[in-house]
Amino acid sequence: MKEITAYKCKKCGRIHYPKHERCLNCQHREFELVHPEGKAKLLTYTQIFNLPWGFDERFLYIGVVEFENGVKAMGQIAAPDGADVHTGMLLAAEWRPVRYVSGEPVYGLKFVL
Amino acid sequence: MRDVAIIGAGMIPFGRRDQDTLVDMLAYASLKALDDAGVSAVDAVYVANMGGGILQRQTAIASALVDRVGLLPAAADLVENGPASGGSAVKNGVLAVASGYYDLVLVAGGEKMREVTGWKATDFVATLTHPETEYPYGITLPGMAGMFTRLYMEKYGVTREMLVEIAIKNQQMGALNPYAHVEMLITKEGILDSPHSVVNNPPMADPLHLYDACPVSDGAAAVILCPLDRVKELTHNVPVIVAGFGQATDTHTLAERDDPTDLKAVTLAAQQAFERAQTKPAEINVAELHDAFTILEIAESEHVGFFKKGEGGKAVLAGKTKLGGQLPINVSGGLKARGHPVGATGVAQVVELTWQLRHELPKERQVKNARAGFSINFGGFGNNVVAFVLKRGEK
Structure with a gap:
């Protein structure tokens, strides 16, 4: 997953995504760039029915995952209504379109069952 | 630092106010607070508003308000801190008086959200999420709350029955509050325990349902602050003392929290407020918690120390948080029923506590002999939180 860059603190090892100028744990300023690796474990999710302006779907599944190398991120889950989605x-x-603005796709994380 | 007192409080009924502009509402609430205190001029004005620039395409709202209300040449600032704008504005007003720089300060909070569609209002509030790693996915604040609720239910055994009980309690209180947006009584059968409940109370952001959420509202509220040692010369009201406040922040994104069920900023803000006020949670008689979603009333009541983790929901079922219970929470109806015009909410909580501590409310809504009140104004999804401890002063 080269499209996502996370930031591993060179002093304490904490992984950050998105970017911070200083480590949230130890305030160190140097980071190793890392990309999410492996499968994504679903930490939590919701099925949203009242969507914001800009979405035509009837609902969206959105979740937070943790990749095998510790990167945590939010993204959409590609799943039909009533699908067996569960934490863990x-x-x-x-890396797929997650919304369209003026007809142009905006790319982001899409998690697939 | 000087002790600070609230000597005036005003609010206009929340709801759908198509006839009023944002500045109209702020002006009406400000005049009520000025008249309540019995003062005609102030040194400084702090205005809380989150969405004027987006929803009304109006900026510099504090300048507009002092002109409209005839408070020139008072200093005037806008405070924008998401849904905690109100708490932040009151805090800034308190600091201004406590420092000795200003003697009389007006704090007014307002929001006008009903002139756009629900889609646009939802999108407007979602602009507080991270612009690259959250917002593009279509995440909403109900969505954030849904993800939080799922984890909180798994970890602490919160049930839908507990959430429904909060919705019923707060709408019961809202029905008694003439300032509340929602005045409709609801039943457990209607929203949980019958086939009709599927239609009446559909999922909104699973596991949260429609009646777990506050409404989108228009409204405004205002308070007048002054040094405690000038109360007698300025007003006939019983002063309410700002005994302590606290404010803390947490990560912008939910994904970066080590334990997303731990609302660290709520805990820290409350600890600071209690410490400054030299007060314990058990000494609080009435609390206004930020129940934008029913789960937050439970989670906040536990994080600030009113109940142990996992006990807040049980306390609700046992009636401990009702009027007449061990600690009445959201006797105003809370955000759930009073409504949540985001910039107004933190100020409205302080107005409600002021009325409670002055013992001015009708019997059906007054917490008997209340002497200490507490509020939590919850910004973002817990990434910026303001807490207050208020106490009844001597006339």
Whole structure:
């Protein structure tokens, strides 16, 4: 998953995503750039029915995952209504359009069952 | 630092106020607070508002308010801190008086959210999420709360029955509050225990349902602050003392929290407020918690120390947080029923506590002999939180 860059503190090892100028744990300023690796474990999720302006879908599944190398991120889950989505399940992460602005796709994390 | 007192409080009924502009509402609430205190001029004005620039395409709202209300040439600032704008504005007003720089300060909070569609209002509030790693996905504040609720239910055994009980309690209180947006009584059968409940109370952001959320509202509230040692010369009201406040922040994104069920900023803000006030949670008689979603009333009541983790929901079922219970919470109806015009909320909580501590409310809504009140104004999804401890002073 090269499209996502996370930041591993060179002093304490804490992984940050998104970017911070100083480590949230030890305030160190140097980071190793890392990318999410492996399967994504679903930490929590919701199925949203009242969507904001800009979305035409009837609902969206959105979740927070942790990749095998510790990177944590939010993304959409590609799942039909009533799908067996549950915390702890392993998902594959893809880089796909997550919304359209003026007809142009905006790319982001899409987790696939 | 000087002790600071609230000597005036005013609010306009929350709801859908198509006839009023944002500045109209702020002006009406400000005049009520000025008249309540019995003062005609102030040194400085702090205005809380989150969405004027987005929803009304109006900026510099504090300048507009002092002109509209005839408070020129008072100093005037806008405080924008998401849904905690109100708490932040009151805090800034308190600091201004406590420092000795200003003697009389007006704090007014307001928001006008109903002139756009629900889609746009939802999108407006979602602009407080992270612009690259959260917002593009369509996450909403109900969505954030849904993800939080799922984890909180798993970890602490919170049930939908507990959440429904809060919705019922707060709408019961809202029905008694003439300032509340929602005045409709609801039943457990209607929103949980019958086939009709599926239609009446559909999922909004699973596991949260429609009646777990506050409404989108218009409204405004205001208070007048002064040094405690000038109360007698300035007003006939019983002063309410700002005994302590606290404010703390947490990570912008939910994903970066080590334990997303731990609302660290709530705990820290409350600890600071209690410490400054030299007061313990058990000494509080009435609390206004930020129940934008029912789960937050439980989670906040536990994080600030009113109940142990896992006990807040049980306390609700046992009636401990009702009027007449061990600690009445959201006797105003809370955000759930009073409504949540985001910039107004933190100020409205302080107004409600002021009325409670002055013992001015009708019997059906007054916490008997209340002497200490507490509020939590919860910004973002817990990434910026303001807490107050208020106490009844001597006339």
